[in-house]
Amino acid sequence: MIQAIVFLPLLAALVAGLGQRVIGNVPSKIITTGALFASCALSWPIFLSFVAGTGEASVTPVLHWVQSGALQFNWELRVDTLTAVMLVVVTTVSALVHLYSWGYMAEDPDQPRFFAYLSLFTFAMLMLVTANNLVQMFFGWEGVGLASYLLIGFWYKKPSANAAAIKAFVVNRVGDLGFMLGIFGTFLVFGTVSIPAILDAAPGMAGTTIGFLGMRLDTMTVLCLLLFIGAMGKSAQLGLHTWLPDAMEGPTPVSALIHAATMVTAGVFMVCRLSPMFEAAPVALGVVTFVGAATCLFAATVGTTQWDIKRVIAYSTCSQLGYMFFAAGVGAYGAAMFHLFTHAFFKALLFLGAGSVIHAMHHEQDMRYYGALRKHIPLTYWAMMAGTLAITGVGIAGVAGFAGFYSKDGILEAAFASGGGGVIAFWVGIFAALLTSFYSWRLVFLTFHGKPRWEQSEHIQHAVHDDHGHGHDDHAHHHQAHGDGTAGYHPHESPLSMLIPLVVLSLGAVFAGILFHHQFIYPEEGAAFWKGSLFFDEHLMHAAHEVPLWVKWMPFTVMAIGLFLAWNSYIRDTSLPAKFVAQFKLLHRFLYNKWYFDELYDILFVKPAFAIGRFFWKRGDEGTIDRFGPDGAAALVEGGTRLAVRLQSGYVYGYAFVMLLGLVGLASWAMVNFL
Numbered sequence: 001m002i003q004a005i006v007f008l009p010l011l012a013a014l015v016a017g018l019g020q021r022v023i024g025n026v027p028s029k030i031i032t033t034g035a036l037f038a039s040c041a042l043s044w045p046i047f048l049s050f051v052a053g054t055g056e057a058s059v060t061p062v063l064h065w066v067q068s069g070a071l072q073f074n075w076e077l078r079v080d081t082l083t084a085v086m087l088v089v090v091t092t093v094s095a096l097v098h099l100y101s102w103g104y105m106a107e108d109p110d111q112p113r114f115f116a117y118l119s120l121f122t123f124a125m126l127m128l129v130t131a132n133n134l135v136q137m138f139f140g141w142e143g144v145g146l147a148s149y150l151l152i153g154f155w156y157k158k159p160s161a162n163a164a165a166i167k168a169f170v171v172n173r174v175g176d177l178g179f180m181l182g183i184f185g186t187f188l189v190f191g192t193v194s195i196p197a198i199l200d201a202a203p204g205m206a207g208t209t210i211g212f213l214g215m216r217l218d219t220m221t222v223l224c225l226l227l228f229i230g231a232m233g234k235s236a237q238l239g240l241h242t243w244l245p246d247a248m249e250g251p252t253p254v255s256a257l258i259h260a261a262t263m264v265t266a267g268v269f270m271v272c273r274l275s276p277m278f279e280a281a282p283v284a285l286g287v288v289t290f291v292g293a294a295t296c297l298f299a300a301t302v303g304t305t306q307w308d309i310k311r312v313i314a315y316s317t318c319s320q321l322g323y324m325f326f327a328a329g330v331g332a333y334g335a336a337m338f339h340l341f342t343h344a345f346f347k348a349l350l351f352l353g354a355g356s357v358i359h360a361m362h363h364e365q366d367m368r369y370y371g372a373l374r375k376h377i378p379l380t381y382w383a384m385m386a387g388t389l390a391i392t393g394v395g396i397a398g399v400a401g402f403a404g405f406y407s408k409d410g411i412l413e414a415a416f417a418s419g420g421g422g423v424i425a426f427w428v429g430i431f432a433a434l435l436t437s438f439y440s441w442r443l444v445f446l447t448f449h450g451k452p453r454w455e456q457s458e459h460i461q462h463a464v465h466d467d468h469g470h471g472h473d474d475h476a477h478h479h480q481a482h483g484d485g486t487a488g489y490h491p492h493e494s495p496l497s498m499l500i501p502l503v504v505l506s507l508g509a510v511f512a513g514i515l516f517h518h519q520f521i522y523p524e525e526g527a528a529f530w531k532g533s534l535f536f537d538e539h540l541m542h543a544a545h546e547v548p549l550w551v552k553w554m555p556f557t558v559m560a561i562g563l564f565l566a567w568n569s570y571i572r573d574t575s576l577p578a579k580f581v582a583q584f585k586l587l588h589r590f591l592y593n594k595w596y597f598d599e600l601y602d603i604l605f606v607k608p609a610f611a612i613g614r615f616f617w618k619r620g621d622e623g624t625i626d627r628f629g630p631d632g633a634a635a636l637v638e639g640g641t642r643l644a645v646r647l648q649s650g651y652v653y654g655y656a657f658v659m660l661l662g663l664v665g666l667a668s669w670a671m672v673n674f675l
C-alpha cells in the first residue's frame with residue numbers, strides 16, 4: 001500500500017510530463033488528479049488506524065541503494081505515526097490542489113507540464129516523509145527544492161517569476177549546505193545514516209565534544225544546529241525567509257501547495273523526526289525557540305502592512321511556522337505537529353480562497369481594489385471566513401473552537417508551562433496572535449465588506465473593455481445604472497472544480513482541531529498515539545493543561561482585540577489607517593519594507609557577489625585566461641596567417657626573390673661552417 005501511495009504521483013508525473021504532446025490536456029489532468037486522489041484514499045486508513053490505536057510502525061524495503069565501506073543503506077519506506085500524519089496532510093492538500101487547478105489553470109496552454117510538476121512535487125515530499133535514513137530524506141529534501149523552482153518559475157516568460165524561482169533556489173541552497181554538513185557530521189559521529197539507529201544512540205552522545213571550526217564544541221549542539229540551518233531555509237525562518245513572499249509569483253495553487261502541506265513544513269517535520277537528537281542538545285533547542293519566536297513576530301508585523309492578498313497570507317505562513325518551531329524548541333513536538341496538521345487545512349483554504357477572489361477579479365491581487373465581494377462570491381466568502389476563524393484561533397476554552405484554537409493555544413500553553421525562555425516565547429506568541437487577528441480580519445474586511453473599489457483597478461477596467469468592448473460613455477452609463485462604482489463589472493463565483501476543494505478544506509478548518517486534539521497533545525492519549533515516533537514529554541503536556549485560567553483565555557482576548565481594531569479601522573472609520581501611517585511614517589515604512597532584509601542582503605551579499613563575479617569575468621576570464629589562452633593563440637595564428645598571405649602573392653619574381661634569399665642564406669651558412 002505504501003509503495004502505491006508514494007509512487008503513483010511519480011508515475012503520473014512521468015506520464016503527463018513526457019507524454020503531454022501525445023495524450024493532451026484533459027488526459028494529463030485526469031491521470032495526475034486521479035493518482036493523487038488514489039494516494040489520498042490509501043493514506044487516510046493508515047492515519048485513522050494510528051488514531052484508533054491499531055496502527056503499527058513498519059519499514060518496507062524498496063531496493064538496495066548504497067554500499068561503500070562503512071556507508072551502507074537501502075531505499076526503504078518507513079510508516080509510523082509521524083509519517084501517517086504527513087501522508088494525509090500531503091496527499092489531501094495536493095489532491096485538492098490538483099482538482100482546484102482544473103478551473104484555475106483552465107486557460108493556460110501548458111497544463112500538462114503544470115500538473116506534472118505538481119505531481120513530481122508531491123512525490124518528492126512523500127519520499128521525504130517516508131525516509132528511513134538521512135540520505136533518503138535529503139533526496140526528498142532536494143526534490144521538493146527542484147520542484148518548487150519549476151513551479152514558482154512556471155510562467156517563465158514573466159521576469160519576476162524567474163527572479164523569484166532563482167531566489168528561492170539560491171536561498172535554499174544556503175540552508176541545504178548546513179543540512180548536508182549536519183548529515184556528514186552525523187555519519188562521522190554515529191557511523192550510520194539510519195534514522196532509528198541514530199536516534200537510539202543520540203542520548204549517549206550527550207556531553208561529548210567534537211572538533212569544529214578549530215574549536216572543541218558540544219557534539220549534539222553542533223549537529224543539531226547544522227541540521228536546523230537546513231530547516232531554517234526550507235521552512236523560511238528569520239534570516240533565510242526572504243524567498244517565501246516572492247514565491248507568490250507562481251500560480252496560486254502552487255502557493256497553496258508550497259505554503260500549506262509540502263515544502264515549508266519539511267523543516268518542522270525533520271526537527272520532530274530527529275527530536276531525540278535535539279533533546280540531547282539543550283543549547284540547540286534554545287536557538288530553535290528563539291528563531292521560531294523571532295520569525296513569528298517578524299512575519300506578523302510585516303503582514304499588517306501588505307496590500308497584496310497573497311503576500312498577506314504568505315507572511316501569515318511564515319509566522320505560523322515560527323509557532324511550530326518554538327513549540328519544538330520548548331519540547332512540545334506533538335503540539336508542533338498538531339499545528340502543522342491543522343495549519344495545512346486552513347492555510348490551503350485561505351490560499352485557494354484568495355485564488356478564487358483573484359479569479360473573480362480578473363487577476364487583481366491588491367486588496368485596495370476589492371470590497372463588497374461577499375454578495376457576489378458568497379461561497380468563497382464563507383470559506384475564507386472559516387479559514388480566518390481557524391487561523392485567528394476563535395474558540396472558547398473548555399467548550400469548542402476552530403482548528404487553530406486547539407493547535408495554537410496548545411503551543412502557547414506548552415510554552416508557558418515550559419518556563420524559562422518558553423515564557424518569553426509565550427508572550428511573543430501572544431502579541432503575534434493579536435497581529436494575526438488584526439491582519440486576517442483586515443483582509444476579510446478589505447476584500448468582502450465595505451464599498452466596492454473595483455473601478456480603480458486597471459485589471460478590472462481592461463477586463464470590462466475586453467469583454468464588452470464598451471467605450472467611455474458606455475462605462476459611464478453602466479456606472480450610473482448600477483450606482484455602485486463598479487463600472488458595470490460583476491465579479492463571478494469560481495467554477496465547481498475550484499469550489500469543491502474550498503468546501504472540503506473548510507470542513508478541515510472547522511473540525512480538524514476538535515476531532516484530533518486529544519491524540520496529538522493530551523498526555524496519556526498523545527503518548528499512545530505517537531508511539532515513540534517523536535519525543536513526547538508527558539510531564540510538559542500535563543503542565544500545559546494545568547496552566548492558570550488567564551493563560552488559557554489570553555489568546556481569545558487578543559484575538560478579540562485584533563478583530564475590534566480591524567473592524568474599527570476598515571469598517572467603522574476607514575480614515576484611521578491613513579492617520580496612523582501619517583503619525584508613524586518611519587515605523588510603517590520599516591514594516592512595509594519587510595524590515596529591509598532584502599535591501600540589507602542586497603548590500604551585503606548580492607552586490608559584492610556581482611562585483612566579484614564581474615572582476616573575475618573581465619580581469620580573470622577575459623583579461624587573463626582568454627587573452628593568453630584561446631584568444632591569444634587565435635590571435636597568433638591569425639597574425640601568422642596574415643604574414644603568410646602577404647608572402648603568397650602569386651608573382652613569379654617574388655618567389656624568385658625569396659629563393660635567391662634562401663640560396664644566399666644557405667651559401668653563407670656553408671661558408672661559415674666549412675671554411
